[in-house]
Amino acid sequence: MHHAWITVATAADRADRPAVGRRTALKTAIALGVGMSLPRSTALGQDDEQAALRPKAGDWLVKVGDAGLTPLTPEDIPVAAQQTMAWAMDPRTGIVRSGSRLNRVVLLRFDPDTLAASTRARAAGGVVAYTAICTHNGCEITDWLGDEQTLSCPCHSTRFDAKNGARVLDGPAPRPLPALPLVLAEGKLVVSRSFTARVGFELA
């Protein structure tokens, strides 16, 4: 099934591409009476800028494709299983930061005792967050190898150790996936700091 907002993607030039889905998502949120304060009149250009910004401290996380914009909690993330794709969302404005593919994050949940110390320090309720964008050629890290408990890139098969800073286990990626530190606030997953390193790869 396709979510309603999918159809709003336009053929506009990339430079001024609107945040895919955000506007309709907002309308959906309003229609559903989602309990958050939404500004009545926000300049569209400012919205687009906000949607393209990297996740910020205080942002909530919502599942990619969730028209209801339900803030994610640790319980929403399956333990030691396939990653959940998510966007950050500014809880004050309801703007989902889906305006850049570089903002897409993967969420995984583990028993905190199995996490490396530095990774555990960035985790919330056992949930760790990393960029979904591979540091090799920018593919999205969609694969989970359950047998070996590793993240894997479908394009060129780099495997990352999600329990230990997303270090490269093998494959062509030259560096780990930047992490997005989290904390818990009122049970919700909340971004505590910006990405630990630049997201993306060297285009040239």
Place this chain on the structure above:
Amino acid sequence: MFAQRNTWRVLSIAAAALALTTAPGPGQQPPQPPPAAPVPTILLQYKAVTAERLKRPEDSDWLMIRRTYDGWGYSPLSRITTGNVARLQPAWVFSTGALNGHEAPAIVNNGVMFVSTPGNQVIALDAKTGSLLWRYRRPLPEDAVVLHPTTRGVAVYGDKVFLAANECVLVALDARTGMEVWTTKVEDNSQGYYMTLAPLVADGKVIVGASGGEFGVRGFVAAYDPETGAPIWKTYTVPAPGEPGSETWPRGEQWKTGGAPVWVTGNYDPETNLMYWGTGNGGPWMGDQRPGDNLYTASTVAIDAATGQIKGHHQYQPNESWDWDEVSPPILVDFRRNGRTIKGLIDVARDGYLWFLERTEGPIKFIEGVPYVAQNVFTGLDPKTGRPDIDPTRKPGTARPASFCPSHWGGKNWPPIAFSPRTRMIYIPANENLCAAIVGRQIEYMPGAPFTGATTTISLAPGADHIGEVQAWNVDTGRRVWTHKYAKSQTWGPMLATAGGLVFTGGTNDRKFRAFHAETGKVLWEFPTNSGITGQPSSFMVDGTQYVAVQSGWGIDSRAMQARLNTLMPGDYPEVPEGGAIWVFAVR
């Protein structure tokens, strides 16, 4: 601004003086850019590329990626020979300043060289000296979708140079200045369309396709007016309901996300005005999620250059499920078979088979198919149509893993073969002994999001003693003549054959560029460059000297395969240094 200038004054009187003379003040004009440098003489005398020259290029030129429309990758120059190639030395080298895979050839028109590199860059050089003439760089959006950041070359026509920019914008440059003449948006990059191929100029049009088989794109080939960039026709490689082939997409609207991307340039037959383009995998990757043969995925499609109409096709594997993109187009060679000469197409497919086909005014006919590497998926071919019988245990599906050989990278990936009319042989960069396993999972389409639904791992075939090979096959007998095995490397090396009885290629992880004896396969010369070579070699002549040019710049899939092999054979396949350079060699 003023604060900054004051700081400068404190720091350095000289700097302050400079700032005061160049910074705008009230009522002053803003600084002007320096005047453009005069156009070098070699460019003032630039020789326009006509349709006739593209059909019958001078021996000294290399005007399109494979030099000629038939895709041979063959130079008729013969001053570099089996006898003197041992004295081949660098004439000059030029650093591109770019990372990632450098896959483009040096295009040479009457002593002017054009090279494209990753990062939307085109460099124009004096082909004899390596002196820079101009440099074009097109900034890429930070979040551009370019999962394979490369370019496979530019096209030249008239007084223009055409670049298929990564973010799916077609660019025409003035060959004399490197300035943009026009740009045309080809497709929406945010939906997963990106371009890495070289444009094809045929029938007075500039023609491209797009990558994006990872995103559920709907593949296409599209033609534009070289003077203005105006679109002329666009032909989808997945038919809409009611169009021929649409019956192979029985389920709903799956054709809209059916894949069949086009990311390697097609070849062309001026006699029939038909182009032969290759297509990639279906979307999503697992065939059991898109029932039907799914035309025209994993096919060669014959397209009329005048109208864009599809006049014929050959599908290599119906309901593609192995990630065997068959984008590398067949070359056009007339070969002998069973006492007759066949106007032929020869395709060295990613599926591990060497296909001999017949081209006509339209339909493509099957002649013969033989494996050139170990292949355990096809149990046989229909003798009339070439349609393979598939071993169902070797076909991956949703939650149904299967292992198969060759791997998803194929017996040969995109790097083009070469053909020498002197030896009557084709030269194949093959990877033997690599196998893969794929397991699929159900996936839903979301625009701009990955639409593969498959996880791939690779393995070595039992008893594997090598991987990379160069194979030579006689096209008239359909038999293999020689094989060179690389002891400790795969190959990602495009091929060049020359009338001097030589075959040139790189592609190995030892950074070497090599010359083989075209008849015997003996290595006659080799040279270690800065990086690994995945560029298409070309040959040209200036002032009576024959040169061989190639870009060295390892990356993307060659890097990925190297890393996977280092996991299978720890320590044997260390990281290859990266960073691009253009090398030009001559006999001294």
